Amino acid sequence: MNITEDELRQITLQAIDELGEKASPETVKKVVTEIIQKSGETVVDNTAKQTESGKVILTSFGLNHPGIVAGITQTLAGTNCDIMDISQKILSDFYTMIMVVDISNANVTLQELQQKMNAVADKLKIKIYIQHEDVFKHMHRV
Amino acid sequence: MPYEFEEILETIKMTEVEHFDIRTVTMGISLRDCYDRNIEVTKEKIYSKIIKHAKNHVKYAEQIEAQFGIKIANKRIAVTPISIPFDAFSSKDFIEIAKTLDKAAGDVGVDYLAGFSALVQKGFTNGDLEMINAIPYALAETKRITSSVNVASTKAGINMEAVNLMAKVVKKTAELTKEHDSIGCAKLVVFCNIPEDNPFVAGAFHGVSEPEVTINMGISGPGVVLDAIKNAGFTDLNTLAEIIKKTAFKITRAGELLGKKVAQMHGVPFGIVDISLAPTPAEGDSIADVLKAMGVEDVGAPGTTAALAMLNDSVKKGGLMASTSVGGMSGAFIPVSEDQGMIDAAKAGHLSIEKLEAMTSVCSVGLDMIAIPGDTSAESIAGIIADECAIGIINDKTTSARLIPAYGKKVGDYVDYGGLLGKAPVIPVSTLNSKNFVSRGGRIPAPMRSLTN
CATH class of the missing domain: 3.30.70.260 (ACT domain)
Structure with a gap:
């Protein structure tokens, strides 16, 4: 999973926004790392998605x-x-x-x-x- | 039983006997956000974006095929015309971009990715020129990329500078791919009034007014129409038109259903159904055979243009009723090399480039997949392209030229690509000279037809 600079910047900005007053360089780094690791794992796959009458x-x-x-x-x-x-x-x-x-x-x-x-x-x-x-x-x- | 016995058997007969398939499900992906000053970063962005959206494209399409028992022959990708987002780059960079697109297409498992394109009906930007000059090299160095350039439109007229340039590009492409019967030219189309949502390769691209990602569907089914006409026996033409309409309605409905389902699986908006009769070189999957079943002895006989016009119109009328979102080319295709009946007619000398030109004025595309002698001059090719564009701008329709000036070959020789691209005999082109007309350059002004407001 490759993340471009733009995406990284967006994730960081959103993390700072959501952390609000709790934001410090350490907490932001921790949150961003977690998000990146998580996004690497989620493979979107809708194979099982079937909405028909059956x-x-x-x-x-x-x-x-x-x-x-x-x-x-x-x-x-x-x-x-x-x-x-x-x-x-x-x-x-x-x-x-x-x-x-x-x-x-x-x-x-x-x-x-x-x-x-x-x-x-x-x-x-x-x-x-x-x-x-x-x-x-x-x-x-x- | 909620369905009549005959209805169910009719559907099975269409898919199992009459080659009814969906010709293509094409995912359009916008690359407008992929520009970066640094070419390496741009390439990375393009690659990631295509992989991100199209990773499951083939898999989903296959699942829908199985679910409904209707084959989807091709799974493809179209992108934003490359010259638009990457206008600042040079020819060298455009070739790099083509290679990146080629790799991404290979990695997601599609056979063609279309959109190495430019829209220059009114004039060139610097990037357009750089990109067009890169086309022969890009096509020679990649396998899955197809290219199209729009040189005329009803609103803008015909850009003769672009026509002349494209004639040279077609010749150069033929030369650079001479080892493989000039196959590069089979992946390069010159257009007039190009549609922005056409799902059919090689002329597909993802228009600038399209959403981020979309799914477009191209139907097929000459075999189904052929059988319907044969079963009808000797009826008058009103009845025949009615039969073609009904058949087109059914195949379009199936196409729209499958397209919507694929789009639903991707979670992206469904774009359009292109109600085109698209032939393949397979036996019984030929537009020429449909025309013959309508009553002309062979394609090229007097009456061929009228028969094609009626076929095309009936397909549109049936398809229009069947789908709320019709778009793309929508009409019958008459590529020579991809249609066994057309190949035979060209081989027998029944089909000249002049008759083909007349036929293009009543069907959806233009002079398509026609092999001409390798020594045809760039001026003559420019003249042919200009003729096609003239038909397009005056009649406010899409026309195109996908000519193969087969390098080193002469009349009677063959180009043979196998597969869907098929095989075509080299047919003669008039040797009369049009240099003093095409080399004037400039623009043929937009016609009266353009003043519709």
Whole structure:
């Protein structure tokens, strides 16, 4: 962490201001050193900041065969995801299934759920996509 | 179910089959507070500021990609036009600044950083001249820096001194990067009416009226529009315009959503969505293919300009309704080397530089990524730039020239950069002389159009 001269001056001036009458060369030095050490440690990271409703759309399709719904729902149950709606269509050998899933109380992040579902998709030789609900809301609702 | 089955499948089809992606999420960073008398301190300030704001840029964008299942092809940075805050420096210092920017871009993991730029439509400051003269060396000695210079505007007219200077700079850049097919020229754009919030590299920069830090989004999606047109069958043009509008609406909405989410993660204001159809050399991601699907045999056929005008207008109308903050270029791009259909048309001789010039009068940019013979004179290049600027100032629109006078190459040869920059055949330029016109210098006065008050 590099601090420019300007920033250092600002920190010092603010420290003097806040210390008021207590300001002496020693106390100011102590406070400024503390601030600089602290600022070195704080790495701003908003990765976990997610403000959405927590609903995702899981779309799955491929050749129909036994065990597909079981495979998917098992993983959803295991991660504490709540299925709010299911809809599916079968056209000759092909199926398409769409689920609305609430992941608000899930014990995994969306990325981890996607990774788990990729493994399921590989095993069952089908395709599974998980996308946040908002993208459908924005694209198809005015 | 809150959504129709077909709606969900349509979105999946767009992202998985039709190459729908967000072309770029560009973080604009102001460098106006980074000046110091001492060049070393300036470099330190620039580096720290970029790292401070853009450290998580790539990471956040990737997280949003995963969350919404839509790919963001490029994560980039734009900065304040370098000539403005650092006006007091010399050419040598500007090259140092370019290297610092290059290092910062590499360290935060973005492929391009744009804004090695100057705005000289009305005249040069000393710093502008020093900076422009540094461009060929800066582009030759860095990998990730792109440069743009605005030489004309509707309000100011065309600065012919700047046009002539830029023609020489383009030639010099081609020479200094001759080992790599004059790749420096692919990173240098000469503009008229440059937008201040364009997220698309190489012409991006962070305008002087922009906030401290902002996120701008550039959408893409020629593949989605292409499929929509193909599926529509042989309809009349009203219906076709409607189809393009609806498609543009959907992709713009997705773009705006993702842009806002990335900005939210950074805790910075969201800027604009640039509703441009931007092609890539990938199969099915081509503007030329869209024009062909509309009915012209190949790009360059009579009717091409009309088809492009309609496409461009429909994309704007759909996009405008979809987003409250439209900006940047907003229109279709027709770069030759970055679009397989355009490459093929140029190779087949269907596409001349004159037809391309006509097309630029109805789309969002100008003569873009066009390889011309290496021995084209600086005067001819100046003439081409001046023609583009004339289209821009009279029609009150952005135009540009990103020409590659490929050093040592002649008509029929190729420049090949791979990746997004693609590959282009060298096409002929008229050998008629315009020296006695361009060398008069001075300024072409601002047109009638400028007196709008």
